[in-house]
Amino acid sequence: MSITTGSEASMNAPHAAVRQKATDAVLASLQAELSRRLGDRVATSAAVREQHGHSLTWVKNQPPDIVVYPRTSEEVSEVVKLCAAHEVPIIPYGTGTSLEGHVNAPYGGVSIDLSLMKRVIAVHDEDLDCVVEAGVTRKELNEHLRDKGLFFPIDPGADASIGGMVATRASGTNAVRYGTMKDVVLALTAVLPDGEIVKTASRAKKSSAGYDLTRLLIGSEGTLGIVTEITLKLNGIPEAISAGICPFPSVKAACDAVIMTIQSGIPVARIELLDEVQVRAVNLHSKLTLPESPLLLLEFHGSEAGVQEQAERFGEIAAEFSGGPFEWATKPEERSRLWQARHDAYWAAKGLRPGAQSVATDVCVPISRLAECVDATKQDILESGLIAPIVGHVGDGNFHVQPLVNTDDPAEIEACEAFVDRLVRRAVAMEGTCTGEHGVGQKKMKYLEIEHGPAALGLMRVLKQAIDPHNIMNPGKIVAL
Amino acid sequence: MSITTGSEASMNAPHAAVRQKATDAVLASLQAELSRRLGDRVATSAAVREQHGHSLTWVKNQPPDIVVYPRTSEEVSEVVKLCAAHEVPIIPYGTGTSLEGHVNAPYGGVSIDLSLMKRVIAVHDEDLDCVVEAGVTRKELNEHLRDKGLFFPIDPGADASIGGMVATRASGTNAVRYGTMKDVVLALTAVLPDGEIVKTASRAKKSSAGYDLTRLLIGSEGTLGIVTEITLKLNGIPEAISAGICPFPSVKAACDAVIMTIQSGIPVARIELLDEVQVRAVNLHSKLTLPESPLLLLEFHGSEAGVQEQAERFGEIAAEFSGGPFEWATKPEERSRLWQARHDAYWAAKGLRPGAQSVATDVCVPISRLAECVDATKQDILESGLIAPIVGHVGDGNFHVQPLVNTDDPAEIEACEAFVDRLVRRAVAMEGTCTGEHGVGQKKMKYLEIEHGPAALGLMRVLKQAIDPHNIMNPGKIVAL
Numbered sequence: 009m010s011i012t013t014g015s016e017a018s019m020n021a022p023h024a025a026v027r028q029k030a031t032d033a034v035l036a037s038l039q040a041e042l043s044r045r046l047g048d049r050v051a052t053s054a055a056v057r058e059q060h061g062h063s064l065t066w067v068k069n070q071p072p073d074i075v076v077y078p079r080t081s082e083e084v085s086e087v088v089k090l091c092a093a094h095e096v097p098i099i100p101y102g103t104g105t106s107l108e109g110h111v112n113a114p115y116g117g118v119s120i121d122l123s124l125m126k127r128v129i130a131v132h133d134e135d136l137d138c139v140v141e142a143g144v145t146r147k148e149l150n151e152h153l154r155d156k157g158l159f160f161p162i163d164p165g166a167d168a169s170i171g172g173m174v175a176t177r178a179s180g181t182n183a184v185r186y187g188t189m190k191d192v193v194l195a196l197t198a199v200l201p202d203g204e205i206v207k208t209a210s211r212a213k214k215s216s217a218g219y220d221l222t223r224l225l226i227g228s229e230g231t232l233g234i235v236t237e238i239t240l241k242l243n244g245i246p247e248a249i250s251a252g253i254c255p256f257p258s259v260k261a262a263c264d265a266v267i268m269t270i271q272s273g274i275p276v277a278r279i280e281l282l283d284e285v286q287v288r289a290v291n292l293h294s295k296l297t298l299p300e301s302p303l304l305l306l307e308f309h310g311s312e313a314g315v316q317e318q319a320e321r322f323g324e325i326a327a328e329f330s331g332g333p334f335e336w337a338t339k340p341e342e343r344s345r346l347w348q349a350r351h352d353a354y355w356a357a358k359g360l361r362p363g364a365q366s367v368a369t370d371v372c373v374p375i376s377r378l379a380e381c382v383d384a385t386k387q388d389i390l391e392s393g394l395i396a397p398i399v400g401h402v403g404d405g406n407f408h409v410q411p412l413v414n415t416d417d418p419a420e421i422e423a424c425e426a427f428v429d430r431l432v433r434r435a436v437a438m439e440g441t442c443t444g445e446h447g448v449g450q451k452k453m454k455y456l457e458i459e460h461g462p463a464a465l466g467l468m469r470v471l472k473q474a475i476d477p478h479n480i481m482n483p484g485k486i487v488a489l
Numbered sequence: 490m491s492i493t494t495g496s497e498a499s500m501n502a503p504h505a506a507v508r509q510k511a512t513d514a515v516l517a518s519l520q521a522e523l524s525r526r527l528g529d530r531v532a533t534s535a536a537v538r539e540q541h542g543h544s545l546t547w548v549k550n551q552p553p554d555i556v557v558y559p560r561t562s563e564e565v566s567e568v569v570k571l572c573a574a575h576e577v578p579i580i581p582y583g584t585g586t587s588l589e590g591h592v593n594a595p596y597g598g599v600s601i602d603l604s605l606m607k608r609v610i611a612v613h614d615e616d617l618d619c620v621v622e623a624g625v626t627r628k629e630l631n632e633h634l635r636d637k638g639l640f641f642p643i644d645p646g647a648d649a650s651i652g653g654m655v656a657t658r659a660s661g662t663n664a665v666r667y668g669t670m671k672d673v674v675l676a677l678t679a680v681l682p683d684g685e686i687v688k689t690a691s692r693a694k695k696s697s698a699g700y701d702l703t704r705l706l707i708g709s710e711g712t713l714g715i716v717t718e719i720t721l722k723l724n725g726i727p728e729a730i731s732a733g734i735c736p737f738p739s740v741k742a743a744c745d746a747v748i749m750t751i752q753s754g755i756p757v758a759r760i761e762l763l764d765e766v767q768v769r770a771v772n773l774h775s776k777l778t779l780p781e782s783p784l785l786l787l788e789f790h791g792s793e794a795g796v797q798e799q800a801e802r803f804g805e806i807a808a809e810f811s812g813g814p815f816e817w818a819t820k821p822e823e824r825s826r827l828w829q830a831r832h833d834a835y836w837a838a839k840g841l842r843p844g845a846q847s848v849a850t851d852v853c854v855p856i857s858r859l860a861e862c863v864d865a866t867k868q869d870i871l872e873s874g875l876i877a878p879i880v881g882h883v884g885d886g887n888f889h890v891q892p893l894v895n896t897d898d899p900a901e902i903e904a905c906e907a908f909v910d911r912l913v914r915r916a917v918a919m920e921g922t923c924t925g926e927h928g929v930g931q932k933k934m935k936y937l938e939i940e941h942g943p944a945a946l947g948l949m950r951v952l953k954q955a956i957d958p959h960n961i962m963n964p965g966k967i968v969a970l
Contacts, residue, residue: 134748134857135886177697188695190704191672206944212853213885214669215922216658216708218929218937218967219949223671223704227697244754267615273725273791275756310754314795372693376615404694405616441696448699456699463687467956468700474955475948486699 029116030096035073038094038118042076045086049077049124060101060111060119064166064354066365066415067109067450072099072119079124081197081205081236088234089203091118097483100230102172103145105164107368108449110176110229114484120234122171128152129237136242137194137211142171142235149240158242161186164445165351174235176447177227181350184270184403185277185309186243188445190226197237198225201476211239224471229447230482232475246309250319251278251343254306255299256331259283259386262302263379265322265329266402270375272325274318278307279403280350283386286357286397293356294349304331304402305350307343350399357397357410364395364412369428369451371435372406372444381438382407385431392427406444433458448486456487510597511577516554519575519599523557526567530558530605541582541592541600545647545835547846547896548590548931553580553600560605562678562686562717569715570684572599578964581711583653584626586645588849589930591657591710595965601715603652609633610718617723618675618692623652623716630721639723642667645926646832655716657928658708662831665751665884666758666790667724669926671707678718679706682957692720705952710928711963713956727790731800732759732824735787736780737812740764740867743783744860746803746810747883751856753806755799759788760884761831764867767838767878774837775830785812785883786831788824831880838878838891845876845893850909850932852916853887853925862919863888866912873908887925914939929967937968 030038042050051057052074061071073096078084091098097117104111113119125141128149132138133156140149147167149160162173163180172178174196179188186192195209208221225233256262262281269276282290282303291298304326308318323334337343349356358366373381382398389396389409400407409431411424432442432455442448442455457465468487472479479488511519523531532538533555542552554577559565572579578598585592594600606622609630613619614637621630628648630641643654644661653659655677660669667673676690689702706714737743743762750757763771763784772779785807789799804815818824830837839847854862863879870877870890881888890912892905913923913936923929923936938946949968953960960969 132855132857134752135855136752137855177695177701179695183695187672190701191668200944200948204944204947206948207942208945210917210922210940211855211920212887212916212922212925213856214658214660214664214853214887214925216924216926216928217922217933217940218708218946219713219952220658220671220701220704220708221945221948223701224952227699227701232700244752246754271615271617271725273727311798313798317792317794372695374613374616374618374692375694376613406693406695435693436691439692441691441693441698443697444693444695445697447697452698459691459698461688463681463685464689464702465699466685467681467687467702470955471700471705471952474951 030073030094034094034096038090038096039074041090042074042087046076046078046083051075059104060121061113062104063106063109063111064104065107065368066413067112070112070114072113073116075119075121077121077124081199084120084199084234084236085203085205087118087120088199088201092202092478092480095478095480097480098234099482100171100175100234102143102169103167105166105168105172106449107446108451110447110449110485112450112484122169122236125236131156133158135211136244137239138242139237139239140170141237143169145169146173153242157245159245160240161243162189162192165354170238170240171235174226174238175229177445179401179445181278181280181401183401184279185275190223192241193222193226193238194241195239196222196225196235198233198235200233201481206233227447229449229485231472231486231488232481248312248315249307249309249343250315251305251307251337251346252319252334253298253346254304254326254331254334255301256304256329257301259302259382260379261329261331262304263382263402265304265326265331267375268325268328269322270403272321274321275310276306276318276322276403277309278305280305281400281402281407282353283398286353286399289356289360289397290349290353293359294352296349305346353399354410358412360397361395361412365415367411367413367424368408368446369431370406370408370444370446371431371440371442372404373435373438373440375405377438377440378402378405381434381440384434385409388427388430392423394424394427404444405440450484453486511554511575515575515577519571519577520555522571523555523568527557527559527564532556540585541602542594543585544587544590544592545585546588546849547894548593551593551595553594554597556600556602558602558605562680565601565680565715565717566684566686568599568601569680569682573683573959573961576959576961578961579715580963581652581656581715583624583650584648586647586649586653587930588927589932591928591930591966593931603650603717606717612637614639616692617725618720619723620718620720621651622718624650626650627654634723638726640726641721642724643670643673646835651719651721652716655707655719656710658926660882660926662759662761662882664882665760666756671704673722674703674707674719675722676720677703677706677716679714679716681714682959682962687714708928710930710966712953712967712969713962729793729796730788730790730824731796732786732788732818732827733800733815734779734827735785735807735812735815736782737785737810738782740783740863741860742810742812743785744863744883746785746807746812748856749806750803751884753802755802756791757787757799757803757884758790759786761786762881762883762888763834764879767834767880770837770841770878771830771834774840775833777830786827834880835891839893841878842876842893846896848892848894848905849889849927850912851887851889851925851927852912852921852923853885854916854919854921856886858919858921859883859886862915862921865915866890869908869911873904875905875908885925886921931965934967
């Protein structure tokens with residue numbers, strides 16, 4: 009990428025061009041050029057467009073004008089160059105499992121669907137890393153890796169694409185042990201707003217060779233470039249895995265047990281909180297008989313002896329905080345059933361109020377404030393008259409609330425939005441963040457200034473302006489309108 | 490930070506102003522203004538200036554014009570605003586343990602010495618984090634934490650300041666288990682080139698709320714801003730620690746044992762390679778009797794049983810690759826002596842050729858290429874007629890070479906520079922990096938294009954240009970001349 013600059017006038021009002029939709033004439037011309045290059049891998053049907061403007065949760069659909077399906081980084085680059093020439097917005101699309109409106113196209117434009125980029129380019133066993141195209145999903149990758157005794161640990165509920173997980177800095181249930189996407193990506197290939205293809209780093213496990221372009225792009229939600237290839241760290245499948253559940257008399261007791269577990273250095277692989285509302289939903293949905301109180305779901309990874317020791321120590325800690333009994337799921341199928349139920353929590357919650365729309369939101373606070381934050385939030389839910397189960401990656405202080413809303417009732421929508429607003433302000437006041445893992449998308453934009461303050465937000469704007477001066481990359485997300 | 494832009498002319502030649510030293514008149518005026526604000530915390534003596542233009546290894550001294558000692562982020566901000574107004578370069582200074590000329594002042598300017606910023610602002614036991622000022626050194630921090638049963642794991646050899654470790658994205662012997670600075674920093678407070686004070690993130694363990702400003706600054710070597718406060722993740726002091734040594738018949742055998750150890754998921758805390766030249770140096774310097782062959786130094790952290798199990802497993806792996814005997818250092822004082830010897834490797838190496846200057850350099854490659862890279866490098870050392878011991882953080886594929894050079898002999902300097910050039914090109918050709926942990930400074934600048942290519946380097950320049958358009962922050966480092 010080279011340093012370019014427009015006239016002062018365009019620098020001061022750089023976004024005007026894309027705040028309007030492109031004209032029909034521009035789109036027709038662009039579509040013709042795209043078709044010349046990609047043949048039938050260009051779609052404009054209403055159904056396809058609508059699908060590509062759709063989030064998993066309730067966000068108003070805003071379809072793109074055109075959807076393209078490139079097969080290589082070079083094709084992505086060509087598409088970007090064409091869009092840049094016409095100043096038409098570009099929205100990258102993985103599997104559409106976004107929760108905050110990341111794939112919406114408020115100004116129309118071209119959705120770049122990466123689902124044909126499915127190659128696992130290389131697996132380096134000795135280095136515990138692999139190189140994949142952005143359209144590979146996490147389950148596809150793990151399927152590919154299984155025979156080699158390796159796995160990719162990052163595990164949001166959905167079977168998201170690796171590219172999408174990079175874009176939102178995703179994490180999930182394993183993050184307490186294995187980190188988030190920022191920790192497991194070694195290098196990226198990305199297409200910049202001018203169409204240039206950039207490789208951010210080498211395969212070395214660590215480097216001090218210049219600015220961290222890799223982590224600049226992780227979490228940038230397609231607003232700075234389109235990630236097309238990812239080099240990922242992998243882990244060996246643990247020799248032993250054990251899982252269990254442990255009920256607690258209160259959220260506070262469960263959180264205190266979590267804090268003690270982490271402080272004791274027990275390398276727990278998963279430690280998940282479900283509140284009693286969510287447990288009830290899961291029992292109904294997955295036909296289980298879990299105790300309907302605040303509940304921790306746990307998983308331990310290690311050697312046979314190590315796993316045994318971890319579980320025993322956790323059991324002692326749980327008992328100290330009036331938790332228990334700590335019950336094992338020793339058989340693999342029991343364990344799978346438990347975690348499948350956890351991953352189905354979103355759908356289970358939806359079942360609590362058939363016909364309602366689901367508004368998934370998340371915040372993250374320092375773990376010392378977690379019990380207080382969850383308790384205050386539960387009180388708020390009660391006072392708001394909402395149905396809103398809570399699940400949390402509590403080892404990280406991250407929790408999700410899922411209000412179930414009748415979106416035909418403006419009063420309910422308003423009550424829900426006011427609730428999310430209070431939730432975010434509560435988390436930020438506790439030195440937390442407005443989103444631990446879902447990302448900003450459209451719905452958390454207004455909270456960035458509350459969280460970061462004007463100086464940091466200004467710096468984010470400087471970055472966006474410098475890298476994408478015409479605001480063609482996923483406009484209307486993070487910092488650029 | 491707000492988006493500002495100069496005229497087009499100044500954008501196209503933004504660095505001209507600072508490629509010359511400031512005039513005496515400008516400096517006199519600046520010094521007077523600095524003294525008005527900081528009183529006697531402004532120094533201009535030759536000795537102080539020379540000390541602040543000094544790297545630990547052999548890099549030609551380039552002193553700043555003025556040295557200041559601020560006490561707070563606000564004072565740093567005032568200094569930066571004054572320097573910005575005069576377009577005088579700013580060089581942040583920690584403890585001066587840089588190895589690549591980071592603190593040199595090729596265009597003079599103001600060295601901001603952060604050694605008075607020594608406060609440990611907060612330790613949050615339950616959250617396993619702390620907030621410190623940039624001048625706190627890693628040993629000072631660990632001293633402060635000891636009574637709480639916590640420790641900060643990042644461990645370069647020198648007792649560097651935390652701010653300096655952020656600046657170079659430092660790591661060290663524990664990185665294989667605990668990560669590098671990019672993994673352990675939760676948030677930063679920094680002063681931007683316009684004097685604005687920015688807080689990059691909250692204390693939440695993870696966040697998806699916008700661009701990763703924290704990691705943009707980590708490794709930026711003071712070229713984008715001056716880090717003044719750091720929020721760090723901490724770890725509990727392990728219940729049990731054991732250490733040991735294990736000789737191998739060859740570098741390849743040692744590296745193969747390391748690969749198998751990592752692949753097996755043994756959570757080794759330290760796994761360090763010393764080549765036979767370095768072992769000899771260490772024996773002489775630290776009065777030890779280590780076997781003078783390629784040697785691994787190891788440390789295991791965990792529960793009593795866990796540490797025992799890890800060590801046994803490693804012993805089996807070592808034997809598979811003809812290594813051994815694996816000898817324990819069970820007593821804490823033996824262990825301390827061993828690691829002190831490792832940390833003194835730099836000084837021990839210097840002792841191999843009294844009077845010679847030390848040129849420390851490092852590269853990092855995927856671990857599968859490590860043995861090949863080290864062997865080729867040893868062959869190169871032999872053919873070059875250099876004395877150059879090797880030590881490596883081999884769990885990460887990172888190793889250091891330390892040529893000992895008579896810097897009065899231009900032929901030796903040339904031979905050494907040619908050797909470093911081949912070393913870097915070899916590492917990059919093996920999908921590695923020109924520096925694993927020392928940073929770019931002045932001496933690795935020329936290798937950034939070889940490693941990253943023009944597109945990525947161009948993007949780095951765009952970032953520098955956008956954040957520091959007048960190139961006043963540590964000019965002559967990373968991407969800006």
